[in-house]
Amino acid sequence: MDxxxxxxxxxxxEAPAEISASILKGYINDIRYLPSLVEIAVQTLDAAQLATPYRPDGWMVSQVVHHLVDSHTNALTRFKWALTEDNPTIKAYNEAAWAQLPDVAKTPINVSLTLLHALHTRWVNLMEGLTEEQWQRTFVHPESGKTFVLKAVAGTYSWHGKHHLAHIERLKERNNWK
Incomplete structure:
Protein backbone atom coordinates (compact mmCIF):
# COMPACT_ATOMS: atom_id res chain seq x y z
CA MET A 1 0.00 0.00 0.00
CA ASP A 2 1.45 3.38 -0.93
CA GLU A 14 -13.73 17.50 -2.05
CA ALA A 15 -16.50 19.95 -1.28
CA PRO A 16 -19.65 19.70 -3.38
CA ALA A 17 -20.53 22.70 -5.55
CA GLU A 18 -23.81 23.11 -3.66
CA ILE A 19 -24.62 22.00 -0.13
CA SER A 20 -28.29 21.04 0.01
CA ALA A 21 -30.29 20.59 3.20
CA SER A 22 -29.93 16.84 2.76
CA ILE A 23 -26.14 17.02 2.42
CA LEU A 24 -25.94 19.31 5.46
CA LYS A 25 -28.06 16.89 7.49
CA GLY A 26 -25.60 14.14 6.51
CA TYR A 27 -22.68 16.25 7.72
CA ILE A 28 -24.39 16.84 11.05
CA ASN A 29 -25.13 13.13 11.43
CA ASP A 30 -21.51 12.25 10.62
CA ILE A 31 -20.43 14.60 13.40
CA ARG A 32 -23.14 13.25 15.72
CA TYR A 33 -22.09 9.61 15.38
CA LEU A 34 -18.31 9.99 15.15
CA PRO A 35 -17.62 9.66 18.91
CA SER A 36 -19.48 6.34 19.09
CA LEU A 37 -17.76 5.02 15.97
CA VAL A 38 -14.32 5.97 17.27
CA GLU A 39 -15.12 4.40 20.64
CA ILE A 40 -16.17 1.16 18.94
CA ALA A 41 -13.03 1.20 16.77
CA VAL A 42 -10.66 1.45 19.74
CA GLN A 43 -12.52 -0.44 22.46
CA THR A 44 -10.68 -3.74 21.96
CA LEU A 45 -7.20 -2.28 21.42
CA ASP A 46 -4.53 -2.88 24.04
CA ALA A 47 -1.79 -0.45 25.09
CA ALA A 48 0.66 -1.67 22.44
CA GLN A 49 -1.95 -1.35 19.70
CA LEU A 50 -2.92 2.15 20.87
CA ALA A 51 0.78 3.06 20.66
CA THR A 52 1.01 1.86 17.03
CA PRO A 53 1.26 4.53 14.32
CA TYR A 54 -1.43 4.22 11.66
CA ARG A 55 1.29 4.72 9.00
CA PRO A 56 5.07 5.24 8.87
CA ASP A 57 5.85 8.62 10.48
CA GLY A 58 2.18 8.95 11.40
CA TRP A 59 0.46 9.42 14.72
CA MET A 60 -0.20 6.58 17.12
CA VAL A 61 -3.83 5.53 17.45
CA SER A 62 -4.00 7.23 20.85
CA GLN A 63 -2.71 10.48 19.33
CA VAL A 64 -5.39 10.30 16.64
CA VAL A 65 -8.10 10.06 19.31
CA HIS A 66 -6.64 13.00 21.27
CA HIS A 67 -6.23 14.97 18.01
CA LEU A 68 -9.92 14.59 17.19
CA VAL A 69 -10.75 16.32 20.48
CA ASP A 70 -8.20 19.09 19.89
CA SER A 71 -9.28 19.67 16.29
CA HIS A 72 -13.00 19.53 16.92
CA THR A 73 -12.74 21.78 19.98
CA ASN A 74 -11.14 24.33 17.69
CA ALA A 75 -13.90 23.73 15.13
CA LEU A 76 -16.68 24.39 17.63
CA THR A 77 -14.88 27.53 18.78
CA ARG A 78 -14.55 28.67 15.15
CA PHE A 79 -18.28 28.14 14.64
CA LYS A 80 -19.04 30.25 17.69
CA TRP A 81 -16.70 33.04 16.59
CA ALA A 82 -18.34 33.09 13.15
CA LEU A 83 -21.79 33.20 14.75
CA THR A 84 -20.97 36.00 17.19
CA GLU A 85 -18.47 38.16 15.28
CA ASP A 86 -18.45 39.62 11.78
CA ASN A 87 -16.18 37.43 9.61
CA PRO A 88 -13.52 36.99 12.31
CA THR A 89 -9.98 35.86 11.65
CA ILE A 90 -9.74 32.65 13.64
CA LYS A 91 -6.69 31.40 15.50
CA ALA A 92 -4.71 28.65 13.80
CA TYR A 93 -2.92 26.00 15.84
CA ASN A 94 0.00 23.67 15.22
CA GLU A 95 -1.71 20.28 15.33
CA ALA A 96 1.58 18.34 15.06
CA ALA A 97 3.00 20.20 18.07
CA TRP A 98 -0.23 19.72 20.03
CA ALA A 99 0.01 15.96 19.40
CA GLN A 100 3.40 15.96 21.18
CA LEU A 101 2.25 17.76 24.35
CA PRO A 102 2.35 15.93 27.71
CA ASP A 103 -1.43 15.66 28.04
CA VAL A 104 -1.53 13.54 24.88
CA ALA A 105 1.13 11.19 26.22
CA LYS A 106 -0.29 10.92 29.75
CA THR A 107 -4.05 11.03 29.31
CA PRO A 108 -5.88 7.74 28.77
CA ILE A 109 -7.94 7.78 25.59
CA ASN A 110 -11.15 7.16 27.54
CA VAL A 111 -10.85 10.74 28.82
CA SER A 112 -10.69 12.06 25.25
CA LEU A 113 -13.52 9.74 24.18
CA THR A 114 -15.68 11.21 26.94
CA LEU A 115 -14.71 14.71 25.84
CA LEU A 116 -15.45 13.83 22.21
CA HIS A 117 -18.95 12.62 23.11
CA ALA A 118 -19.69 15.78 25.13
CA LEU A 119 -18.13 18.10 22.56
CA HIS A 120 -20.03 16.59 19.65
CA THR A 121 -23.30 16.73 21.58
CA ARG A 122 -22.79 20.48 22.09
CA TRP A 123 -21.68 20.96 18.47
CA VAL A 124 -24.62 19.03 17.00
CA ASN A 125 -27.06 20.91 19.27
CA LEU A 126 -25.59 24.17 17.99
CA MET A 127 -25.72 23.14 14.33
CA GLU A 128 -29.28 21.82 14.55
CA GLY A 129 -30.41 25.19 15.87
CA LEU A 130 -28.87 27.30 13.10
CA THR A 131 -30.94 29.22 10.60
CA GLU A 132 -30.06 29.25 6.89
CA GLU A 133 -28.70 32.76 7.41
CA GLN A 134 -26.46 31.58 10.25
CA TRP A 135 -25.12 28.73 8.10
CA GLN A 136 -23.88 31.42 5.70
CA ARG A 137 -21.74 33.10 8.40
CA THR A 138 -18.02 33.09 7.73
CA PHE A 139 -14.56 33.22 9.22
CA VAL A 140 -11.11 33.83 7.79
CA HIS A 141 -8.26 31.37 8.25
CA PRO A 142 -5.04 33.32 8.94
CA GLU A 143 -2.68 30.90 7.18
CA SER A 144 -4.47 30.93 3.82
CA GLY A 145 -6.34 34.22 4.12
CA LYS A 146 -9.32 32.28 2.77
CA THR A 147 -12.89 32.89 3.91
CA PHE A 148 -14.86 29.82 4.98
CA VAL A 149 -18.66 29.50 5.15
CA LEU A 150 -19.97 27.47 8.10
CA LYS A 151 -22.02 25.20 5.85
CA ALA A 152 -18.83 24.16 4.06
CA VAL A 153 -16.88 23.91 7.32
CA ALA A 154 -19.38 21.31 8.53
CA GLY A 155 -18.49 19.25 5.46
CA THR A 156 -14.78 19.57 6.15
CA TYR A 157 -15.21 18.25 9.68
CA SER A 158 -17.60 15.52 8.58
CA TRP A 159 -14.78 14.34 6.29
CA HIS A 160 -12.12 14.93 8.96
CA GLY A 161 -13.78 12.61 11.45
CA LYS A 162 -14.31 9.86 8.87
CA HIS A 163 -10.72 10.34 7.65
CA HIS A 164 -9.23 9.67 11.08
CA LEU A 165 -11.69 6.89 11.86
CA ALA A 166 -10.52 5.21 8.65
CA HIS A 167 -6.90 5.54 9.79
CA ILE A 168 -7.76 3.45 12.85
CA GLU A 169 -9.99 0.97 11.03
CA ARG A 170 -7.53 0.36 8.18
CA LEU A 171 -4.67 -0.17 10.65
CA LYS A 172 -6.78 -2.76 12.46
CA GLU A 173 -7.57 -4.50 9.15
CA ARG A 174 -3.92 -4.51 7.99
CA ASN A 175 -2.78 -5.97 11.31
CA ASN A 176 -5.74 -8.36 11.61
CA TRP A 177 -6.72 -6.92 14.99
CA LYS A 178 -10.20 -8.11 15.89
Missing amino acids: LEQLKYPIGKY
Missing part, protein backbone atom coordinates in the same frame (compact mmCIF):
# COMPACT_ATOMS: atom_id res chain seq x y z
CA LEU A 3 1.95 6.25 1.51
CA GLU A 4 -0.72 8.42 -0.12
CA GLN A 5 -3.34 5.68 0.47
CA LEU A 6 -2.20 5.37 4.09
CA LYS A 7 -2.42 9.14 4.57
CA TYR A 8 -5.81 9.53 2.86
CA PRO A 9 -7.67 6.22 3.20
CA ILE A 10 -10.97 7.82 2.12
CA GLY A 11 -9.38 10.29 -0.29
CA LYS A 12 -8.85 14.01 0.11
CA TYR A 13 -11.82 16.17 0.93
Whole structure:
Protein backbone atom coordinates (compact mmCIF):
# COMPACT_ATOMS: atom_id res chain seq x y z
CA MET A 1 0.00 0.00 0.00
CA ASP A 2 1.45 3.38 -0.93
CA LEU A 3 1.95 6.25 1.51
CA GLU A 4 -0.72 8.42 -0.12
CA GLN A 5 -3.34 5.68 0.47
CA LEU A 6 -2.20 5.37 4.09
CA LYS A 7 -2.42 9.14 4.57
CA TYR A 8 -5.81 9.53 2.86
CA PRO A 9 -7.67 6.22 3.20
CA ILE A 10 -10.97 7.82 2.12
CA GLY A 11 -9.38 10.29 -0.29
CA LYS A 12 -8.85 14.01 0.11
CA TYR A 13 -11.82 16.17 0.93
CA GLU A 14 -13.73 17.50 -2.05
CA ALA A 15 -16.50 19.95 -1.28
CA PRO A 16 -19.65 19.70 -3.38
CA ALA A 17 -20.53 22.70 -5.55
CA GLU A 18 -23.81 23.11 -3.66
CA ILE A 19 -24.62 22.00 -0.13
CA SER A 20 -28.29 21.04 0.01
CA ALA A 21 -30.29 20.59 3.20
CA SER A 22 -29.93 16.84 2.76
CA ILE A 23 -26.14 17.02 2.42
CA LEU A 24 -25.94 19.31 5.46
CA LYS A 25 -28.06 16.89 7.49
CA GLY A 26 -25.60 14.14 6.51
CA TYR A 27 -22.68 16.25 7.72
CA ILE A 28 -24.39 16.84 11.05
CA ASN A 29 -25.13 13.13 11.43
CA ASP A 30 -21.51 12.25 10.62
CA ILE A 31 -20.43 14.60 13.40
CA ARG A 32 -23.14 13.25 15.72
CA TYR A 33 -22.09 9.61 15.38
CA LEU A 34 -18.31 9.99 15.15
CA PRO A 35 -17.62 9.66 18.91
CA SER A 36 -19.48 6.34 19.09
CA LEU A 37 -17.76 5.02 15.97
CA VAL A 38 -14.32 5.97 17.27
CA GLU A 39 -15.12 4.40 20.64
CA ILE A 40 -16.17 1.16 18.94
CA ALA A 41 -13.03 1.20 16.77
CA VAL A 42 -10.66 1.45 19.74
CA GLN A 43 -12.52 -0.44 22.46
CA THR A 44 -10.68 -3.74 21.96
CA LEU A 45 -7.20 -2.28 21.42
CA ASP A 46 -4.53 -2.88 24.04
CA ALA A 47 -1.79 -0.45 25.09
CA ALA A 48 0.66 -1.67 22.44
CA GLN A 49 -1.95 -1.35 19.70
CA LEU A 50 -2.92 2.15 20.87
CA ALA A 51 0.78 3.06 20.66
CA THR A 52 1.01 1.86 17.03
CA PRO A 53 1.26 4.53 14.32
CA TYR A 54 -1.43 4.22 11.66
CA ARG A 55 1.29 4.72 9.00
CA PRO A 56 5.07 5.24 8.87
CA ASP A 57 5.85 8.62 10.48
CA GLY A 58 2.18 8.95 11.40
CA TRP A 59 0.46 9.42 14.72
CA MET A 60 -0.20 6.58 17.12
CA VAL A 61 -3.83 5.53 17.45
CA SER A 62 -4.00 7.23 20.85
CA GLN A 63 -2.71 10.48 19.33
CA VAL A 64 -5.39 10.30 16.64
CA VAL A 65 -8.10 10.06 19.31
CA HIS A 66 -6.64 13.00 21.27
CA HIS A 67 -6.23 14.97 18.01
CA LEU A 68 -9.92 14.59 17.19
CA VAL A 69 -10.75 16.32 20.48
CA ASP A 70 -8.20 19.09 19.89
CA SER A 71 -9.28 19.67 16.29
CA HIS A 72 -13.00 19.53 16.92
CA THR A 73 -12.74 21.78 19.98
CA ASN A 74 -11.14 24.33 17.69
CA ALA A 75 -13.90 23.73 15.13
CA LEU A 76 -16.68 24.39 17.63
CA THR A 77 -14.88 27.53 18.78
CA ARG A 78 -14.55 28.67 15.15
CA PHE A 79 -18.28 28.14 14.64
CA LYS A 80 -19.04 30.25 17.69
CA TRP A 81 -16.70 33.04 16.59
CA ALA A 82 -18.34 33.09 13.15
CA LEU A 83 -21.79 33.20 14.75
CA THR A 84 -20.97 36.00 17.19
CA GLU A 85 -18.47 38.16 15.28
CA ASP A 86 -18.45 39.62 11.78
CA ASN A 87 -16.18 37.43 9.61
CA PRO A 88 -13.52 36.99 12.31
CA THR A 89 -9.98 35.86 11.65
CA ILE A 90 -9.74 32.65 13.64
CA LYS A 91 -6.69 31.40 15.50
CA ALA A 92 -4.71 28.65 13.80
CA TYR A 93 -2.92 26.00 15.84
CA ASN A 94 0.00 23.67 15.22
CA GLU A 95 -1.71 20.28 15.33
CA ALA A 96 1.58 18.34 15.06
CA ALA A 97 3.00 20.20 18.07
CA TRP A 98 -0.23 19.72 20.03
CA ALA A 99 0.01 15.96 19.40
CA GLN A 100 3.40 15.96 21.18
CA LEU A 101 2.25 17.76 24.35
CA PRO A 102 2.35 15.93 27.71
CA ASP A 103 -1.43 15.66 28.04
CA VAL A 104 -1.53 13.54 24.88
CA ALA A 105 1.13 11.19 26.22
CA LYS A 106 -0.29 10.92 29.75
CA THR A 107 -4.05 11.03 29.31
CA PRO A 108 -5.88 7.74 28.77
CA ILE A 109 -7.94 7.78 25.59
CA ASN A 110 -11.15 7.16 27.54
CA VAL A 111 -10.85 10.74 28.82
CA SER A 112 -10.69 12.06 25.25
CA LEU A 113 -13.52 9.74 24.18
CA THR A 114 -15.68 11.21 26.94
CA LEU A 115 -14.71 14.71 25.84
CA LEU A 116 -15.45 13.83 22.21
CA HIS A 117 -18.95 12.62 23.11
CA ALA A 118 -19.69 15.78 25.13
CA LEU A 119 -18.13 18.10 22.56
CA HIS A 120 -20.03 16.59 19.65
CA THR A 121 -23.30 16.73 21.58
CA ARG A 122 -22.79 20.48 22.09
CA TRP A 123 -21.68 20.96 18.47
CA VAL A 124 -24.62 19.03 17.00
CA ASN A 125 -27.06 20.91 19.27
CA LEU A 126 -25.59 24.17 17.99
CA MET A 127 -25.72 23.14 14.33
CA GLU A 128 -29.28 21.82 14.55
CA GLY A 129 -30.41 25.19 15.87
CA LEU A 130 -28.87 27.30 13.10
CA THR A 131 -30.94 29.22 10.60
CA GLU A 132 -30.06 29.25 6.89
CA GLU A 133 -28.70 32.76 7.41
CA GLN A 134 -26.46 31.58 10.25
CA TRP A 135 -25.12 28.73 8.10
CA GLN A 136 -23.88 31.42 5.70
CA ARG A 137 -21.74 33.10 8.40
CA THR A 138 -18.02 33.09 7.73
CA PHE A 139 -14.56 33.22 9.22
CA VAL A 140 -11.11 33.83 7.79
CA HIS A 141 -8.26 31.37 8.25
CA PRO A 142 -5.04 33.32 8.94
CA GLU A 143 -2.68 30.90 7.18
CA SER A 144 -4.47 30.93 3.82
CA GLY A 145 -6.34 34.22 4.12
CA LYS A 146 -9.32 32.28 2.77
CA THR A 147 -12.89 32.89 3.91
CA PHE A 148 -14.86 29.82 4.98
CA VAL A 149 -18.66 29.50 5.15
CA LEU A 150 -19.97 27.47 8.10
CA LYS A 151 -22.02 25.20 5.85
CA ALA A 152 -18.83 24.16 4.06
CA VAL A 153 -16.88 23.91 7.32
CA ALA A 154 -19.38 21.31 8.53
CA GLY A 155 -18.49 19.25 5.46
CA THR A 156 -14.78 19.57 6.15
CA TYR A 157 -15.21 18.25 9.68
CA SER A 158 -17.60 15.52 8.58
CA TRP A 159 -14.78 14.34 6.29
CA HIS A 160 -12.12 14.93 8.96
CA GLY A 161 -13.78 12.61 11.45
CA LYS A 162 -14.31 9.86 8.87
CA HIS A 163 -10.72 10.34 7.65
CA HIS A 164 -9.23 9.67 11.08
CA LEU A 165 -11.69 6.89 11.86
CA ALA A 166 -10.52 5.21 8.65
CA HIS A 167 -6.90 5.54 9.79
CA ILE A 168 -7.76 3.45 12.85
CA GLU A 169 -9.99 0.97 11.03
CA ARG A 170 -7.53 0.36 8.18
CA LEU A 171 -4.67 -0.17 10.65
CA LYS A 172 -6.78 -2.76 12.46
CA GLU A 173 -7.57 -4.50 9.15
CA ARG A 174 -3.92 -4.51 7.99
CA ASN A 175 -2.78 -5.97 11.31
CA ASN A 176 -5.74 -8.36 11.61
CA TRP A 177 -6.72 -6.92 14.99
CA LYS A 178 -10.20 -8.11 15.89
